[in-house]
Structure formats: C-alpha cells, structure tokens
Amino acid sequence: MFILVNLKAYPCDPIEVATAARDVAEESGVRIAVSPQAADISRVADTGVETWAQHVDPNDYGSHTGSTLAEAVAEAGAVGTLINHSEKRMKLADIDGSVQAAERAGLETCVCANNPAQIGAVSALGPDSVAVEPPELIGGDVSVATADPGIVTDAVDSAANVDEDVDVYCGAGISTGDDVVTAEELGASGILLASGVAKADDPRAALEDLVSGL
Ligand SMILES: O=C[C@H](O)COP(=O)(O)O
Incomplete structure (x- = not known):
C-alpha cells in the first residue's frame, strides 16, 4: 500500500510531518509520501521523504x-503530483494537459475524482494512478472504506475496465490502520489522506497507526 499524505493548506509544520513520514516509511517498509504546499516542496524534499506536489498546471514554460x-x-524536489483534487477542480481537457505536463517533467501522476464514473474517464488519460474521494466524506471522521465500500470496489473495476495499469487509491475520512486495511481488502493499492495526519496532535503516532496493519 502507498500512503500519500496531502497537507493541503493546513497550518501544520510540514517538516515535522515530513520527518515523521520519512522515519515511519523507513521503519515499516511502507511507501509513504508527503504533498506540501508548493512553496514548501524544496525543504520537505530535503528531509528525504518522498515529496509530491498538490497540483501542476497544463502549461509549458512561457507567459503563464x-x-x-x-x-x-x-526541480524543487517533487517526484509526483496530484491533479484535479475535489478542492482544486479542473476541466477534463486541463486534466489531460496537466497529466501530459507532469509526464514531460518526469513526475508520477495521481488524478483524483469524485466517483467511479469519473475514475473511468480520467483513467483514459493515462495517469499512473487515480484516487476516488467522495467529496462529502473529505475532512470527516468516517472512512470512505467503511461508509461507502462500494465506491471503492466500483472505482477499482472502473479503472481496470479502461486501463489495468492504472493504480487505484481511495481517500476521505481515513485516519486509522483499520481504515487502511479495509481499503486494501476492497482492492485499493493506496490511500490519499490529509486531516488524519495534518491535524493530528502527534503526526508520527498517526502515521505509525496507519501502517500498523500492513
Ligand atoms: O487529499 C486528501 C483527501 O481530500 C482526503 O482528506 P481527508 O483525509 O482529510 O478526508
């Protein structure tokens, strides 16, 4: 399982989360990445943790x-990027452009979508992975894997019907190791989460719990 921690614009210490994620990844052998604000990418990457951007635009170099x-x-140190988050919605043509821009720059891509139908559409754009996140569960304390398990299994099927090479992650309300194990049992190969770590009193303990069942 891949655990991708999106810090959004939460007022957490990105270096505290990054160092904890780096250490927990090393100790557990679980792949963990941190996605900070763009302005923090360089110093987060300097910790040694796998670092992702939260967004890239479709444009090339130029007057943009x-x-x-x-x-x-x-160049700042990101090795991957989220595209089309529910909180950063994009038109399909721009998602396509951002996937191409990311690939041009050598970034791994994860395109987010609200439901299985959208997962099928964005899987056709050839990203490395997609993440299904019901918007109404984002930021809450009920995991998508327990509140709406069918959306995870349907997203896995939807992506596989288009391109079997696209990995499927799920997110929204995930905060415990049990949530991660349940998501894995539903067919997800990764987790996208934010508040469970970024708003935790002890991010290291939260990360240790997330990997505890893997
Ligand atoms: O990018 C992360 C997702 O929107 C999930 O956020 P959450 O873990 O706070 O529900």
Whole structure:
C-alpha cells in the first residue's frame, strides 16, 4: 500500500510531518509520501521523504503568470503530483494537459475524482494512478472504506475496465490502520489522506497507526 499524505493548506509544520513520514516509511517498509504546499516542496524534499506536489498546471514554460509549472516542482524536489483534487477542480481537457505536463517533467501522476464514473474517464488519460474521494466524506471522521465500500470496489473495476495499469487509491475520512486495511481488502493499492495526519496532535503516532496493519 502507498500512503500519500496531502497537507493541503493546513497550518501544520510540514517538516515535522515530513520527518515523521520519512522515519515511519523507513521503519515499516511502507511507501509513504508527503504533498506540501508548493512553496514548501524544496525543504520537505530535503528531509528525504518522498515529496509530491498538490497540483501542476497544463502549461509549458512561457507567459503563464501564477501557474504551477511541472518542471519547477520537479526541480524543487517533487517526484509526483496530484491533479484535479475535489478542492482544486479542473476541466477534463486541463486534466489531460496537466497529466501530459507532469509526464514531460518526469513526475508520477495521481488524478483524483469524485466517483467511479469519473475514475473511468480520467483513467483514459493515462495517469499512473487515480484516487476516488467522495467529496462529502473529505475532512470527516468516517472512512470512505467503511461508509461507502462500494465506491471503492466500483472505482477499482472502473479503472481496470479502461486501463489495468492504472493504480487505484481511495481517500476521505481515513485516519486509522483499520481504515487502511479495509481499503486494501476492497482492492485499493493506496490511500490519499490529509486531516488524519495534518491535524493530528502527534503526526508520527498517526502515521505509525496507519501502517500498523500492513
Ligand atoms: O487529499 C486528501 C483527501 O481530500 C482526503 O482528506 P481527508 O483525509 O482529510 O478526508
């Protein structure tokens, strides 16, 4: 299982989370990555943790003020990027452009989607992975894997029907090791989570719990 920790714009200490994630990954052997604010990518990557961007724009180099250039986040130390989060929604054509921009820059890609139908659509764009996240469960304390297990299994089927090489992750409300194990049993090969770590009093303990059943 891959555990991808999205720090969103939470007021946590990205270096505290990054060092904890690096250590827990080394101790457990579980792949864990941290996705900080773009401005924090460089110093998070310097900790040695696998670092992802939260977003890249579809554009190439050029006159694109305010854009997040895929090459720039890769140069800063990111090795992957989220695309089309529920909190950063994009048009399908722009998702396609961002996947291509990320691939051009050598970034691994995870395209988020709200439901299995959207998972099928974005899987056709050729990302490395997709993540299904029901928006109404994001930031809550009920895991998608227990609240709506069918959405995870349907997302796995939907992606496989389009491209069997696309990994399927799930997210929303995941905060415990039991949630991770349940998601794995439903066919997910990774977890996308945020508040369970970014808002935890002890991020290291939260991460240790997340990998405890793997
Ligand atoms: O990117 C992460 C997801 O939106 C899940 O967030 P959450 O773990 O706070 O529910």
